[in-house]
Amino acid sequence: MWRQVITRFGISEIVISDNGTQFTDKKFTEFLTGLGIRQKFYSVEHPQTNGQVESANKIILLGLKKRLDNKKVAWADELASVLWSYRTTEQSSTKETPFRLTYGLDAVIPVEVGEPSPRLLLKGVGEAVEKDLIDEAREMAHLTETALKQRMALRYNTKVLKREFEPNDLVLRRNDIGLPTPGAGKLGRSL
Numbered sequence: 001m002w003r004q005v006i007t008r009f010g011i012s013e014i015v016i017s018d019n020g021t022q023f024t025d026k027k028f029t030e031f032l033t034g035l036g037i038r039q040k041f042y043s044v045e046h047p048q049t050n051g052q053v054e055s056a057n058k059i060i061l062l063g064l065k066k067r068l069d070n071k072k073v074a075w076a077d078e079l080a081s082v083l084w085s086y087r088t089t090e091q092s093s094t095k096e097t098p099f100r101l102t103y104g105l106d107a108v109i110p111v112e113v114g115e116p117s118p119r120l121l122l123k124g125v126g127e128a129v130e131k132d133l134i135d136e137a138r139e140m141a142h143l144t145e146t147a148l149k150q151r152m153a154l155r156y157n158t159k160v161l162k163r164e165f166e167p168n169d170l171v172l173r174r175n176d177i178g179l180p181t182p183g184a185g186k187l188g189r190s191l
Contacts, residue, residue, distance in 0.1 A: 094141035
């Protein structure tokens with residue numbers, strides 16, 4: 001936790017994890033308490049409850065599938081590139097890149113290192129302005145995301161037919177969607 005998260009991103013207010021023993025351990029809990037970090041848990045049996053993480057994971061898995069072309073063994077080699085792509089791509093829900101919302105600056109892409117762009121040439125001026133405006137950018141991203149969620153909920157709720165069931169009513173229950181495809185795995189080819 002110290003090397004992988006805190007030294008990179010600083011001390012956060014909340015850590016969200018599953019109920020695994022490595023997270024519920026007394027030593028880990030005391031470590032978080034000592035840093036003033038609150039800990040929240042989500043159900044390990046039902047990770048779908050953490051929708052934002054599941055959505056990001058879906059995009060990352062899709063990126064890995066595209067890069068691997070059915071060669072599952074090399075996924076770890078491609079993960080860093082896929083994560084970089086995800087972090088530097090503007091999200092439709094916030095209209096910002098995750099990188100900019102985290103660090104307050106746009107990422108410098110490798111091409112700009114060899115051939116400086118106008119953005120890099122004017123770096124000093126732009127950086128000072130961006131640092132002053134990052135809180136506003138984060139707030140705007142939050143408002144944009146909230147408005148999008150409200151529009152999506154409204155659109156969904158207008159299409160849902162309200163049905164009422166009484167005790168002992170017969171209903172059709174289909175549960176074959178969650179069955180795994182033999183040999184496919186997460187990085188397998190989609191049907």
